[in-house]
Amino acid sequence: MKEIYRACKKCKRITTEKICPIHGDEKTTTEWMGFIYIVETKVSSISERAGTEMPGMYAIKVRQ
Numbered sequence: 001m002k003e004i005y006r007a008c009k010k011c012k013r014i015t016t017e018k019i020c021p022i023h024g025d026e027k028t029t030t031e032w033m034g035f036i037y038i039v040e041t042k043v044s045s046i047s048e049r050a051g052t053e054m055p056g057m058y059a060i061k062v063r064q
């Protein structure tokens with residue numbers, strides 16, 4: 001089964017769910033480009049910008 005990766009419009013977290021697992025009711029989109037993998041959130045300015053402290057995969061660009 002092929003999985004479609006989606007990104008949350010708010011935190012940019014990449015997920016296969018249609019609803020963001022972090023924000024609950026925040027919708028995700030397939031309109032995103034590139035991704036980063038955050039392992040150490042303390043030193044990541046990207047995770048700060050994204051407003052999240054959780055390690056994981058995040059999209060670089062998400063179409064709003």
Ligand SMILES: [Zn+2]
Nearest residue numbers: 008011020023
């Ligand atoms: Zn989110």
